[in-house]
Amino acid sequence: MLNLDFSIFTWSLVQDFIVKGFVFSVTLTAIATAGGVFFGTLLALMRLSGLKWLDLPAAFYVNVMRSVPLVMVILWFFLLVPLIIGQPIGAEYSAIITFIAFEAAYFSEIMRAGIQSIPRGQIFAGQALGMSYKQNMTLVILPQAFRNMLPVLLTQTIILFQDTSLVYAIGAYDLLKGFETAGKNLGRPIEMYLLAAVVYFIISFSLSTVVKRLHRKIAIIR
Helix, strand or coil, X not given: CCCCCHHHCCHHHHHHXXXXXXXXXXXXXXXXXXXXXXXXXXXXXXXXXXXXXXXXXXXXXXHHHHCCCHHHHHHXXXXXXXXXXXXXXXXXXXXXXXXXXXXXXXXXXXXXXXHHCCCHHHHHHHHHCCCCHHHHHHHHHHHXXXXXXXXXXXXXXXXXXXXXXXXXXXCCCCHHHHHHHHHHHHCCHHHHHHHHHHHHHHHHHHHHHHHHHHXXXXXXXX
């Protein structure tokens, strides 16, 4: 039997090792979500524009990104880009740029589905009022699409938070790295990995519960 000792998990340990990693994981999640939604929306509009010179590059980018594992994209960017530009970027900045670029492809498909879920009559009504394509999308279509796809967007954000643990591959100090470092310093890696799993589960399960309640609320409004 394993001789586990969870008494080592104290507040001082949390302050010394865990808080720094937790802050980075949350910050990376927030920045990647904001950037992913922004660029994902642009990609979705490009794919729905009906113009091949916009649709084809956007479709190629989305399909390529969705076909490659995130950890490989992280490693490629971290290792290859410094060789191209001639200077290191740093693990944190590499993680931020990579996550935004990668998540944009997934948020693009979510936004495209949300935009296509809006009845065509809404688009025709905006055109009848003399709105341009930009005005129609900004004032009529996108607000409704965001409301419809909000539960899915938040679910993808939870998945994104879980994926932040992959930045260990380039040495960034995230939440999992904090637990790993604590385990090495205290000589209790098994306990720390188990506690890390519990923390990730509590955070993800709590956020999933909030998303489910929000989804039911939106469904009632409809």
